[in-house]
Amino acid sequence: MNLLQRAIRSCFRKPVKSLLLLLVVCIISLLFLSGMASRSANIATKDSTRQAIGAGFLLEYNPESRSQRLEEASQKILERNPDGQGSYGGVHLKNVTVMGSENLMVTTDHSFESLKADDIEKIAAVEGIADYNITTVPTAVKQANFERIEDADADQTNDFQGVALIGNRDMSMDANVLSGNVTILEGRMTTKDDTNVCVISEELAEKNQLKVGDHLQFHSVKAEEPVQEATIVGIYQVKEQMKPYMSGDTYRSENVIFTDLHFPEKVEQDDPLYEKAYFKVANVDDYDAVKEAIKKTDINWQWYDLIDNNGNLDTMASNFNDLEKISNTLLLVVTGASFVILFLIFIFWIRNRTNEIGILLSIGIAKGKIFLQILTEAVLIGVLALALSFLIAPAVSNAAADYLVGQQAQQAELQDEMDTGKVATDYQAPELTVTDVETEITSTMLLADSLSVGVLIVLSTGAASVLIFRKNPKDILSEMS
Structure with a gap:
């Protein structure tokens, strides 16, 4: 045997x-x-607040990657400065005293938070992309020559007492427009060739007796000068009230004003703050092929999320x-x-x-x-x-x-x-x-x-x-x- x-x-x-x-x-x-x-593991997530609509893709920062970048930048500041104060890569550390206790406050600026314009341009150049849009973060500014819509019963303690500007490269591809919630009542939408123009709500127009061709003035919430002026090119209406970005009347639906892409940064006198980019697919039959081509684009994908037309998100960061x-x-x-x-x-x-x-x-x-x-x-x-x-x-x-x-x-x-x-x-x-x-x-x-x-x-x-x-x-x- x-x-x-x-x-x-x-x-x-x-x-x-x-x-x-x-x-x-x-x-x-x-x-x-x-x-x-x-x-x-391939982790699919649903983001009910950031859905791409139609045959296209949304690009946004990955929140986990952002947290990691914030932590790394803070650590580098602490390594360079024993007192814990300083700046690095758009992240700032500062000691503040609250109720007699000293705390380390972390803040970020637009250079840290904004999507990178170069990365957006690289994706826009992918074969199969017909057009693209860039949308800014809703930006709180103060109105100079008109009144906003207010709720007398709302708590305005921490409100900016202003209105919210949303800049678009092409307003026709803004998420609110693509979803059919925002439509033009009079005039037109903003385009990529516009400068210093805006589209206001019908409620804001009625309250201030405004019409297409009138001029609105704005300034930063931090300073009253300089004042920037935008020409009204359209008046919009909504099917359902847009969800406020933050509490207070500054971000309420009626006080949202759509502008050309660069107008918010002019009012703020700051760098641009791009929140998302939308890429329109030319041929819906090529949707999957275009998606794979986008993923091969030479950018730092660990920073980003790519959301498809169903609101499904491919977590492209190094890990979840x-x-x-x-x-x-x-x-x-x-x-x-x-x-x-x-x-x-x-x-x-x-x-x-x-x-x-x-x-x-x-x-x-x-x-x-x-x-x-x-x-x-x-x-x-x-x-x-x-x-x-x-x-x-x-x-x-x-x-x-x-x-x-x-x-x-x-x-x-x-x-x-x-x-x-x-x-x-x-x-x-x-x-x-x-x-x-x-x-x-x-x-x-x-x-x-x-x-x-x-x-x-x-x-x-x-x-x-x-x-x-x-x-x-x-x-x-x-x-x-």
């Missing part, structure tokens, strides 16, 4: 122990595959929160724990085979051949366990990644609640809801899993065998009952 035949018969002779090892190795393999698959780091930690923990568990199983397995080992030694079979038989048994069971784990790995990996993402989303929400009020900026992180988590088990993952499990089996079997085979044959035979 050769080595393989003895190994197979031994496995069937001890079914309980064989099944135990099969179950353990299968679980270990599934944990390895789940960890590897989670690192590259710290999912990749957690997955790597999981793999390390699984490796260590698996070695210990397999080592203990083989210790139990070998010690309960003292009689068998003694008999084999007594008939002249060398220790090395006995070890190879035990290792062969373990490998045979391991191969069956791997095959079983490969069959159920896709479902288990999806469940594991879904759980990890859910935990990370909850942790992010808690962190956002803790950070509320600590950072002063015009930026508001979007409310993203995870709608789907997809994992893919690749051939590379299967190979890596097989090698990892194989190495663990060999190492743990060898370590356990040392405790028995380091004894003299005489001592082993004396232990036989």
